[in-house]
Amino acid sequence: MPGLASRVVRLVALPAVLSLILVACGNASGGGGGGSQTQGVTSSEIDIGGIAAKTGPLANQYGPIFQGVQAYLDTQVPNGVNGRKIKYVAQLDDQTLPSLNVSQARALVTQDNVFAVVGVATPIFAGGKYLAQNNIPTFGWNVNPEWSDGPSLFGEKGSYLNFTHPGPGIAWLANRVGAQKVGTIAYTVSQSADCATGQIYGYQKYGAAVGQQVVLKDTSLPFGFTDISGDVTQLKNSGAQFVGTCMDPTGNTVLSKGLQQAGLYNQVKQYWPNGYDQSVLNQFAPLMEGVYFETGFVPYAHGFTQGMDSYLDAMAKIGAPVSDVTLAGWINADLFVTALKQVGSNVTRQNVINTINKMTHYTAGGISPGIDWTQQHSNPGPIDCNAFLQVQQGKFTSVFGSGKNPFVCFQSPNPTSMTPVPFPNDPSTFFNSTQPTPKTS
Numbered sequence: 001m002p003g004l005a006s007r008v009v010r011l012v013a014l015p016a017v018l019s020l021i022l023v024a025c026g027n028a029s030g031g032g033g034g035g036s037q038t039q040g041v042t043s044s045e046i047d048i049g050g051i052a053a054k055t056g057p058l059a060n061q062y063g064p065i066f067q068g069v070q071a072y073l074d075t076q077v078p079n080g081v082n083g084r085k086i087k088y089v090a091q092l093d094d095q096t097l098p099s100l101n102v103s104q105a106r107a108l109v110t111q112d113n114v115f116a117v118v119g120v121a122t123p124i125f126a127g128g129k130y131l132a133q134n135n136i137p138t139f140g141w142n143v144n145p146e147w148s149d150g151p152s153l154f155g156e157k158g159s160y161l162n163f164t165h166p167g168p169g170i171a172w173l174a175n176r177v178g179a180q181k182v183g184t185i186a187y188t189v190s191q192s193a194d195c196a197t198g199q200i201y202g203y204q205k206y207g208a209a210v211g212q213q214v215v216l217k218d219t220s221l222p223f224g225f226t227d228i229s230g231d232v233t234q235l236k237n238s239g240a241q242f243v244g245t246c247m248d249p250t251g252n253t254v255l256s257k258g259l260q261q262a263g264l265y266n267q268v269k270q271y272w273p274n275g276y277d278q279s280v281l282n283q284f285a286p287l288m289e290g291v292y293f294e295t296g297f298v299p300y301a302h303g304f305t306q307g308m309d310s311y312l313d314a315m316a317k318i319g320a321p322v323s324d325v326t327l328a329g330w331i332n333a334d335l336f337v338t339a340l341k342q343v344g345s346n347v348t349r350q351n352v353i354n355t356i357n358k359m360t361h362y363t364a365g366g367i368s369p370g371i372d373w374t375q376q377h378s379n380p381g382p383i384d385c386n387a388f389l390q391v392q393q394g395k396f397t398s399v400f401g402s403g404k405n406p407f408v409c410f411q412s413p414n415p416t417s418m419t420p421v422p423f424p425n426d427p428s429t430f431f432n433s434t435q436p437t438p439k440t441s
Contacts, residue, residue: 046087082345166204242268244270299389
């Protein structure tokens with residue numbers, strides 16, 4: 001999903017913490033062999049493991065990926081695949097340290113002897129290089145550029161990220177809500193600033209044709225800032241009608257308060273790339289009313305597909321959070337299992353990797369509009385689809401879709417305009433709770 005969704009920066013990691021762990025990243029290195037093609041596979045079992053920031057300041061944001069993986073295995077394939085049960089033998093903690101992420105990746109392969117790594121969620125995926133070099137089938141939450149390191153690494157939305165590439169989504173949304181004077185606000189941290197650059201490029205490339213004018217770009221805000229008055233004053237004086245952010249809810253809510261205090265809340269529409277999370281809405285509902293969000297997956301409250309309905313039922317059953325990270329774990333497990341089913345009895349790492357990399361339209365049972373694994377390791381897919389939502393009366397509500405179909409789609413990677421294109425699936429079958437078979441090349 002290369003357009004607006006590919007630049008949805010997961011700023012769940014505190015920039016202050018990131019600055020520390022990035023220093024450690026320079027000392028992280030791979031090493032050690034990857035074992036045999038059938039390591040972790042017996043006549044009755046397939047062993048897998050995962051890595052996440054389970055402890056430390058970011059644990060609540062990354063650790064739940066294991067719940068998504070395990071819930072899928074327990075509810076969708078409790079008896080395994082082709083006579084082999086899938087056993088989650090190790091769920092390792094990297095403590096948000098790049099060097100430990102590398103050593104834990106190596107430990108999964110050389111000590112726990114796993115066949116595949118299913119469920120990776122960490123702010124710095126330093127172990128990705130080691131896993132890619134050793135051709136280990138690896139599945140995780142793609143919030144890191146390291147997912148593009150090789151054809152054996154599979155993110156839940158593809159493995160390609162480009163924060164600065166201009167897509168039409170942000171300009172289309174601003175135009176859809178009637179805004180011509182637009183702005184962007186971000187932190188100083190590089191991912192946030194890159195996201196802002198992508199938004200500005202999007203306004204300039206696609207919004208100029210409908211008269212959009214950028215009246216504010218601020219990438220100078222430190223994490224934890226409390227004074228947004230300068231930006232609010234500039235938004236007011238310029239007559240701004242729309243502002244996109246590249247911040248987490250901590251910064252977004254400061255902006256929202258500032259707009260309310262200045263009497264601009266209804267005049268300046270807001271788009272937040274982070275915050276589509278029920279726990280965030282429960283905490284900040286008055287500051288999120290009317291704010292726009294987007295997701296590259298079927299919205300949680302939308303339903304209508306087998307994949308999303310099954311995921312929501314499983315999360316409710318085990319009391320796990322409905323969130324991006326547990327959904328990523330669920331999709332990771334589904335992709336792995338889908339490949340195993342197609343591979344049959346000859347289970348090798350290379351067969352699993354090759355099988356996935358022939359899939360041209362993987363949807364996770366109707367959760368995703370479609371991933372083309374022949375392209376999306378190092379490039380965007382051919383169509384960029386996102387569902388837009390707005391908080392209305394305290395609830396995330398799908399907007400701008402058509403009937404059961406919540407998605408707005410654009411040609412990718414370089415559309416010539418911001419005119420939407422048709423949804424790449426038949427809505428009558430995609431949204432009726434039947435599970436499609438992934439197409440292969």
